Amino acid sequence: MPVVVKLLLTRCGMKKTGDGPLHRLPRRPLRLSSLLAIILSLSACGTVAPRLPPPRQEAVSRSLRYHVTYVREPGHALEVEVGLDQPGEQEFLFTQPGGVKTVWAFRDPAAPPLALPVQGGSVRLPRGTHSLRYRYPLDEIIRERGPGFFTGMGRGDARYLAGKSWLLRPRVASPSRRVELWLEGANALLPWVPAPEGHYVLTAADLVDSGFHSFGGHRCQARLPGAVLDVAILAPMRHLGDAAVCDWLGRTAGQLLTVRRTFPYPRVAVHVVPVEGDRTPNLFGMLMWSTPPSISLLVGQEARPEALEADWAALHEMLHLLHPAFVPRTPWISEGLATYFTELARARSGRHPPERAWAELLRGFERGREQAAGRTLEEMIEEDAPPGIYWVGAYLALLLDVELRRATQHQRGLEDVLAFLAGRGATSTPAAYGAAVDAVAGRPFFEEWWARRLREPAFAGLEGLLEALGVTLTPGGIQLRPARDSLLRESLEARSASGPW
Structure with missing residues (x-):
């Protein structure tokens, strides 16, 4: 493999890590031309400093509360406020660090916010902190590091990345610690099903491996007996409409029923990331063990329906649903x-x-x-x-x-x-x-x-x-x-x- 390709694969996060399984597709290498196509589509992205709007709450709540805003100008980013549920000293971290350098801590309403450096992915909060603010600069990171399954990819107004790159979580992530997450600014697909009120009710353990997240793009569903695939398509495919993409994924998922009597999960999120100018039916695929698991597929935007039907990659990733982590x-x-x-x-x-x-x-x-x-x-x-x-x-x-x-x-x-x-x-x-x-x-x-x-x-x-x-x-x-x-x-x-x- 050329050195440049190896470098790009590393920058895209496509290597073994200690904080989650990585599923490589064994038969077809990732093309340099495909990666360059994504990089070029984002070449106009800009860099901005974090904005610090006032925190929404001052009192400690009974839940760890995340308010996430997807912003577009001057560059796509995620602006995050975290309302804390515990007033004492504690440590937070990014499961996959590197995207955020500073977290702002709010304590006394009369005091200015305190800038906390992110060191080794960790942030130590001083006593009395009631909320945090930080910004994950999507376009800036994609431009600097190259597109990656973990750190981010984008087409048009839509962006996609792994939750572990941008979600700050408690170092001790107890399943008994309640988390609520609100999201605005984009139609998002996360691994979890939102509550009737529209927000997500989770536990801190759900944040450890939080799967793949899409913001914007297109949506469709594929239904199976007792299960549904919620699908995000980052950009339109050239030779298939959204419904045809979901039909293909539904037929692929149906093949799991030749191995198991029932589909292993009632709901699975699938993210389809088309690569401009490429007709290869599969370039890369990955499953992450969120709860429930989520799947991402990098496919050629020019791929023909018959090529997708004949390909093995989507089935390979879905078959991982049949075994435990x-x-x-x-x-x-x-x-x-x-x-x-x-x-x-x-x-x-x-x-x-x-x-x-x-x-x-x-x-x-x-x-x-x-x-x-x-x-x-x-x-x-x-x-x-x-x-x-x-x-x-x-x-x-x-x-x-x-x-x-x-x-x-x-x-x-x-x-x-x-x-x-x-x-x-x-x-x-x-x-x-x-x-x-x-x-x-x-x-x-x-x-x-x-x-x-x-x-x-x-x-x-x-x-x-x-x-x-x-x-x-x-x-x-x-x-x-x-x-x-x-x-x-x-x-x-x-x-x-x-x-x-």
Whole structure:
């Protein structure tokens, strides 16, 4: 990858961080031309100093109150007032710092505001502070750092960024601490559903990973049985109207029902960010573990409907909704599951014939094996480098799925592990994942299986597995033939009815 592209990717926040999972799309690199198109569209943005209107309240309230105003002149920005609910000394921070240098603290009404420097993302509030003021200068940051999924992107009057970049939150973010958030100046899409009065009622814990936020742009909805996708489109697509974009996303989300009986969340916010002049159906995608999760998709504005329908990226990101957030971040599980089920879901839904799904998996396994270059599974996991980690994870998912179906006479599989975990909370651990595998299998085997696999070459046993499943690569493509486990293979390709757990 050219050095300039690496620099832009870093500036866009597209790297691993310690405060949240990052989901890279493994197969297609982000184009420099696409990033330049976004940067050029914002080249006229200006820089302004923070404005300090008087605070709206002086008394401490029973809730931590945010009043957010989306302003456009002289440049797009978010002006934020925070009314405090606790009068004592306390510490606030930006989960992803760098966008705000100074926070203004208001205490005695007769005293001038106190300028508090943001150091390492943190602000220490003196006793008696009743409210705060700060400004997140969207256009200035986009111009200085380049457009990024976290720090901000924009088209026309619309802007988009991650909440963790601009929302100042308590360092100790208790789920029992009530938060109310009011927003004015733009039609916004946040991860949360507003109260009937129009504001958001949250907890401080919701601010830790606050998902993606769009201000302005277009809106549409896609409805599924028992669920809705609320969609923000930052700028119009060239060959699809807003309704067609939502129809495409709805059909994509419907493929999750080939893996789970019900959609995993009643509401999910999806942000579509078109890139001017590009016809690529996907450039980048990401899911953030807000409550509920939110998804962003960077797509070419010139992409044709048929290209979007055939693409895999939106489905890959939505499939992350089926597993919990793993702590610590464990990409061989999370990315492996999403990569593996992307191909199975497309076969089960009829988007692709089974032969095409196996061809895509084998092509990916070969890419992963080339990157592994004979190294062990343990070495690949320690390296944690895409795209190899995605395909190592997908191969492990296939191996586990086969083992589970063999152990249960084709009655249960890896999707039952996901259903098991779904009943146990929004977060999980690698150890809990192994325990879920054992529970579905009806006997303990994961720990021994895992210890043995770690010492083997990353893709050991692939040819033997394919032979047993009846998957044969010929000069004319993939052929599916009768074999020892061909019935098992057919159960992999069939629509699932997971559970009950």
